[in-house]
Amino acid sequence: MLRRTENSRMSSILKLSRYSMVLVGIWRFPISENQLIQTTYFTYSIFMQIFFFLLLTSMSIQFVTMTKADKNAGISPEQLFTTFAFIINCSIIQIKVILCQTKRLKALISYILVTEKELLRLKDTEIVQNHMQLSHFCQISNLAIAYFTFGVALSIILGNASERHQTEKYNSIYNTTLEKPFPYQLYYFGTDTQKHTKLLLVVNYFCVTVAGSMFVSTQVVFISCIIFASSILKSLQIKFRKMSAARTNLLQFLRKLILEHQDVIAFVGKLNYSVKYLILLEFLLNSVNMASVCVQLITSQRNMFLAFPIFYCVLFVTLTFMLGWSANEVKVQSLDLTDAVYGSPWYEENVRVRKMVLLIMMRTNRALTLTVGPFDAMTTQSALTIMKASYSYITLVARSYH
Template sequence: MSRRNDFPSMLIFCRRNMTYAGIWRFNISKIPMLQGIYTIYSIFVFVYFPIFLTSLTLQFVIMMMCDEEFKNAPQNIFRTITLMITLWTVEVKAKLSQTRMITRIISYIVDEEKKIRECLDNDVLWCYNRQAMFCRKSNFILFSVTMTVAVAMILGNVIQRRQIDIHNAIHNDSMTKHFTYELYYAGLDQILSENLLEIMNDVSVLIAAALVSSTQLIFISCIIFSTSLLKIMQVKFRKMKSYGDYIITLTELITEHQNVISFVGKLNDAMKHIILLEYLLHSLNVASVSLQFIKSEHNISMAFPVCYFGLLVVQTFLLGWNANEVKVQSLAMADAFWESQWYEPNYKAKQLMLVLLMRMQRPLVLTIGPFDAMTIQSSLTIMKASYSYVTVMI
């Protein structure tokens, strides 16, 4: 079985995507020049994206006030509102993902996975690698869907702009062409060529897509790692007898269990406000993009809402499923404990077992802000709320 110590496999995909998005806060290379280039790129993204969002918001306000053609096209309004809600949410999540608390959690995962890879227990290694594979697949699906949305946006806009060029040439008309993102250029659009503005706009789409996937991947990966720790502990509970002295083994397991509880608690503190933000805005986003799909009149304009709806569904249920797994697996540890030879140890060892069993009765959860736990039922509630919003808006 391969034991790579250069970087934990569970975070490889996430690390690459965060590096591409410019929000990875660790060194990416031992070569000073490459590290310096990446630092400059990271600073560029850090400064550029808030300016980009401010420009998008200003232009939306201007067009709502002055552009009659834009105001009379509900699909454009819904599309822009959906994008603004999503991107401002991403900006908040991107800043939160770079806080000291999150970087400490990532460092902890790196250290713990190295310890797991050095473990001699093949069952533990098999359990870890299975979870790492699931994490990579989840990350790949989320990244692929996100980039599909970005490509659909770019291609859809390019096709629409070319159709407008053809229409204007044939009918000697002056129909206005819109970019993927309608931005306030502060006079730059009078200086720069239209093709250059279009390239800048497409680059903005790709940067936004990278940030969308990165901010989601890091939190999903941390949740899956929590589940991995719980499943590994279940393996160790079932095999207590094979580890030798019960007292020593149980003492180590109690310490390990406390570390898992502490990690999930810190992860919840770092994520609960993000989960609350997701919970509040995902239903509005799903409703908005569904309405945009309903109002679309052309096949080309339907590509983005269909792809974006798929992305929102994948994000919602991936988050709900993995958050629910933390709760389920924390309770399943008691079942794993029961499957061990718990009746064989002496009285002192059984006392330690009782301490573990009592603590296992309290599930570990990731909460929606200060409210209830995030579960699959919460994801279903988001979709039900979205349906209600759509019926009201129609």
């Protein structure tokens, strides 16, 4: 049974994030009042994280082994590139998994849980409806990321099954013993791959599923946090526009709004500090990843292998524009606070109130931004820049095939 004090009215913005983080064992809040269930979950959490770390370690060892292998081993440059790409992407996921369990992110999630419960208890239907609309949009966006991610995972599994079938068919026709490929190039620590093929195949497919689940959980939580910041800023705009309704105690009402605004500033600042370098890495790698899979899409002559590049491209286009748009909304909504304050009848109030309102407008003129590393703010223009870079890489690599 969920804890009534915190989880019975679970944040709608964090709903999918919570479920996905619980699934992969990185949710750092109590999931039950039952101690046995909580202990079981803690054990499961340790297992999942050790398993993913071993996956990354095994892949890294195998990559080093492949680079040192002689020419007779039959290792193609494409296998090396694919394995290296998997290592880079899994390394970023590993960093995000660690980040999701830090005190900083736990504090951000706690702030969302508490603030949203207070917000939904407000009698102002406009604020509540605005927040629920953004929550609904957040869930749709997160579900889209989850569907496309598992589309990628399923295409890897089905593509590998097809490759294994074709290899088996080739062996039977030409009476050869070519080794059937696995989805991942892993180091099996001396395990006989021929003797334990079925077991290793199950392990590989489980690795694909775990990697996909880890990717989803670490992506949707950050997107949910960004959308939450937009929601709170919109709520503040509504409150500022309606501040004339608090004429009996307007100064106290303004002080409360100033404190709320400071909380949002701190929230966005901490979120930006946590993710700005990860966003930089993702933006740099996304363009290369999309370029590589687009080349696969262009050059592949087998229809079965088209599913992976299609799902992969759709996933990263969706993710890139989702990050760019949601971060851009935070910037836009923070600047729109000035218009909301100015649009209220502040000029009808006494001198003390007018001075306070002017100070508020001076502060709201500074945009709240999420940055791409130490560089400029992340916006929809940043997402377009990634798409342009991907197109440049695609045209460059595609020309080498002609």
